[in-house]
Amino acid sequence: MRASRWAAGCYVALIGVMAGSGGLTRSGRFYLAGIVLPIPAGLVALVSVYVVRGLSTGIGGLFTETRLPDGGAPAWLTTTGTVLDTALFTAAAVATMLLAERFVRRRRASRTT
Structure with a gap:
């Protein structure tokens, strides 16, 4: 059981x-992996x-600009x-792991009855 918890933590x-x-590189490849890997919660x-x-x-636009003069996003918006x-x-990854764990428990319970 410890190995599965360790694997879940790594996941x-x-x-x-x-x-x-x-978020740091603004690359869609990383976001795509973030969406696909934890499906369905992704x-x-x-x-x-x-x-x-x-x-x-x-909400931030109420207090400060949301666009820079050059058309880019301000640092506060990018960081947020x-x-x-x-x-x-x-x-989403945590929710996916909890759903998988629940599925495994139900499956084991159905086998024993």
Whole structure:
């Protein structure tokens, strides 16, 4: 059982690193891995990313600019997006692991009865 917990921890860490790398490099490949690897919860995280991005832009826009004069995103918005994206995709990986663990428990219980 310890090996499976260790593997689950590595899986969650991998998803977190992929999402963080996607945020830092703004590369779609890392985000795609963050969505695909924790399916089905990754799809929920994808929708949440867009909702959270809209909320952070809207709320942050009340206090400061959301676009730089050159058309780029300000540092606060990029940093906020990276942190929140990483948190959402990591939470999706944890949710996927919990769903898998629940599935395994139910399957074992159905075999014994």
